[in-house]
Amino acid sequence: MRLAAITPIRVPEEELARRQARYDRLAPPPVRVRLLNLDDPDAPTALNTAADVRRSEELVVAAARDLEPGSYDGVLPDCVLDPGVERLTREAPLPVCGMLRLTGGFLAGHGVVYGSVTRNPAIGDELDDRLRAYRLDSAFVGNAVLDLDFAAVADDARWNAALRDVVAGLAGRGARAVINGCSAVDVADDGSGPDAVVVEPTALALRLVAAGWTEGLFG
Incomplete structure (x- = not known):
């Protein structure tokens, strides 16, 4: 089961690698997770304000909509706030999992x-x-x-x-x-x-x- 996880913020490469290693450790068979970083230069680098939360939601929704259905079996926002999950449940090309x-x-x-x-x-x-x-x-x-x-x-x-x-x-x-x-x-x-x-x-x-x-x- 191929799961695309999308970060809620833009993280440095070392933090992306740390989070990916954590998914590799936590994911039980048959789940395999690939963590995708938000690549928008205006993406928040931390969720410190309500505006950060709203911007994060917009960007996660956009990134999930762009996923190729044949490449993954589901999408999981990498955030306990479930950014965009309700919208994506209606609009995404893949099943959506919210933590x-x-x-x-x-x-x-x-x-x-x-x-x-x-x-x-x-x-x-x-x-x-x-x-x-x-x-x-x-x-x-x-x-x-x-x-x-x-x-x-x-x-x-x-x-x-x-x-x-x-x-x-x-x-x-x-x-x-x-x-x-x-x-x-x-x-x-x-x-x-x-x-x-x-x-x-x-x-x-x-x-x-x-x-x-x-x-x-x-x-």
């Missing part, structure tokens, strides 16, 4: 009360809006902001240190699971607390895509 839609649907389907963490408020606001649009917010207790800069995305130790500080707070609000609101961060084994499991959306989404492919849902 947040898959992850939130999985948790809601299991009756799990959950929360999320994001790097900054702009990402948190968009994640909350996406869950509402998907009607997956009835068991959502809210988002906690880590207040980290973009460099922390590639710094697992720094991200996980901040994550540990907020998981207990979300558990105290009733969350049994916490969505790690970044598609490019590895969650440490000790990131989950005794009362809340930290869910890594990229890994979970890829497993669900593999299951969907095996069940013949991409035909």
Whole structure:
């Protein structure tokens, strides 16, 4: 199963290689992921504002529309915010997989009360809006902001240190699971607390895509 993943921002080559290696490690058979970088010179290099989020969505939609159906079996925006997923579900030439839609649907389907963490408020606001649009917010207790800069995305130790500080707070609000609101961060084994499991959306989404492919849902 050939899956095209599209970055939500324009990343340097070394970051693209890091993310591709991560997909290679996480993708279960029969899924194979090729990560495509946004090549527009005006693409955002980080999602720090609502304007960045909207521009990212426009560019991901454009890139997905340009994919050759014969080259891939599906498309996955490389972002927990599912940029353009609802539009692409209607307009793209390929089946569209959204990390947040898959992850939130999985948790809601299991009756799990959950929360999320994001790097900054702009990402948190968009994640909350996406869950509402998907009607997956009835068991959502809210988002906690880590207040980290973009460099922390590639710094697992720094991200996980901040994550540990907020998981207990979300558990105290009733969350049994916490969505790690970044598609490019590895969650440490000790990131989950005794009362809340930290869910890594990229890994979970890829497993669900593999299951969907095996069940013949991409035909």
